[in-house]
Amino acid sequence: MLPSKIKIGVIGGGQLGKMLIEAGQPWNVNYTILETASAPAADIANQHIIGELSDAHKIKELASKCDVITYEIEHINIEALHELEAQGKKIIPSPKILEIIQDKGLQKLFFQHHGIPTTDFELVENASEWSDKLLKLTGEKIAAKLRKGGYDGKGVELVDKHIMLENSNQIPFNEPVVLEEFVKNAIELAVIVARNEKGEITTFPTVEMEFDAKANLVEFLISPANIKPDIEEKAKKIAMDAIIKLEGVGVFAVEMFLDENASIFVNEIAPRPHNSGHHTIEACYTSQYEQLNRILLGMPLGDTQLIQPAAMINLLGFDGVIGDYEITGLDKILALEGVFVHLYNKATTKPKRKMGHITIMGNTLEEVRKKAVIVKQNLGMKQL
Numbered sequence: 001m002l003p004s005k006i007k008i009g010v011i012g013g014g015q016l017g018k019m020l021i022e023a024g025q026p027w028n029v030n031y032t033i034l035e036t037a038s039a040p041a042a043d044i045a046n047q048h049i050i051g052e053l054s055d056a057h058k059i060k061e062l063a064s065k066c067d068v069i070t071y072e073i074e075h076i077n078i079e080a081l082h083e084l085e086a087q088g089k090k091i092i093p094s095p096k097i098l099e100i101i102q103d104k105g106l107q108k109l110f111f112q113h114h115g116i117p118t119t120d121f122e123l124v125e126n127a128s129e130w131s132d133k134l135l136k137l138t139g140e141k142i143a144a145k146l147r148k149g150g151y152d153g154k155g156v157e158l159v160d161k162h163i164m165l166e167n168s169n170q171i172p173f174n175e176p177v178v179l180e181e182f183v184k185n186a187i188e189l190a191v192i193v194a195r196n197e198k199g200e201i202t203t204f205p206t207v208e209m210e211f212d213a214k215a216n217l218v219e220f221l222i223s224p225a226n227i228k229p230d231i232e233e234k235a236k237k238i239a240m241d242a243i244i245k246l247e248g249v250g251v252f253a254v255e256m257f258l259d260e261n262a263s264i265f266v267n268e269i270a271p272r273p274h275n276s277g278h279h280t281i282e283a284c285y286t287s288q289y290e291q292l293n294r295i296l297l298g299m300p301l302g303d304t305q306l307i308q309p310a311a312m313i314n315l316l317g318f319d320g321v322i323g324d325y326e327i328t329g330l331d332k333i334l335a336l337e338g339v340f341v342h343l344y345n346k347a348t349t350k351p352k353r354k355m356g357h358i359t360i361m362g363n364t365l366e367e368v369r370k371k372a373v374i375v376k377q378n379l380g381m382k383q384l
Helices: 015-027 056-064 078-086 095-102 104-113 127-135 161-166 229-246 288-297 330-334 365-378
Strands: 007-011 030-035 047-050 068-071 121-124 141-146 156-160 177-181 187-195 201-203 207-212 217-223 250-258 264-270 310-316 325-328 339-343 354-361 380-383
Touching: 007 015, 007 056, 007 288, 015 030, 015 288, 030 056, 047 056, 056 078, 068 288, 078 095, 095 104, 104 121, 104 177, 104 229, 104 264, 121 127, 127 161, 127 177, 141 161, 156 161, 187 229, 187 288, 201 229, 217 365, 229 250, 229 264, 250 288, 310 365, 325 354, 330 339, 330 365, 354 365
Parallel strands: 007 030, 007 068, 030 047
Antiparallel strands: 121 177, 141 156, 141 177, 187 201, 187 207, 187 250, 207 217, 217 310, 250 264, 310 354, 325 380, 339 354
């Protein structure tokens, strides 16, 4: 069947939905999105159902207009998806997977029960349980994560175990959380995995997050990761094993820590295209978005080889700029060879909001890093 004859429904209409639609436009794919009135993908979707992602009636309306449904965000109405899947509607990835991934505690238990390497952890229901559970963990630093509702670093706190034991009034969350061992001096890696309904599976080259040591923020993502070939193969094997054990169909980002002893621990899985794969639009023969379209349309998986080394810089909202804005420095940035700017069509900004990304390509990672410095020096934002 021609791709244009298959109608895809997308729950969410943010930047991930926008880039998914952009990837399908050469094939004239028909998309309907469910999202609130102001949505980055609204201008390019064929149809836009205006509503909340938690609204079961709106999700069912979307389903009635589409042959297959996917989603670009985890925090959606899972009960409505279960009901639709039981009725025979194709949903990729399955809500059975989303139910595990929505809850970071269930994720960790899944890893533990299926032999997927992950850090030691304890599940806590409320603040009164913190002391007993902290004593079971050996490290001094502990990552506390809300089991539900966190995203983009929200709902995550790095705490000192001894301070928490001595000062219970400083416990950051009273809701159910996962307490897990902090991995010292870890390198953060991500592997994008694609698996179709036939069980065919492939990975994109491993990505490494490079941090600003002073600000403790991701400076940029690089691919290929600066790791040895055997570590690359190990990371890919672990990532594929996790998705196979989930019986996953779709595109998944498997985030991992690499410690000083070359041990790899799975941190979290995202059941959708991911920030760590944006660079694949230009840097790989098949992007993560085209790959998801291929899976949704029942087409063969594409070639995930890297064309050139690449980096990706997130364009985040600047401190002190709220509301209407203008991005500055694009003329100098776009004059650089192998630099690609993606803007997310967001009407307003606020500090740290994801407003776009910039992919930088070059013959070597050293060349990529030099261009990245120039991009960062020229990139700006001003209040209108």
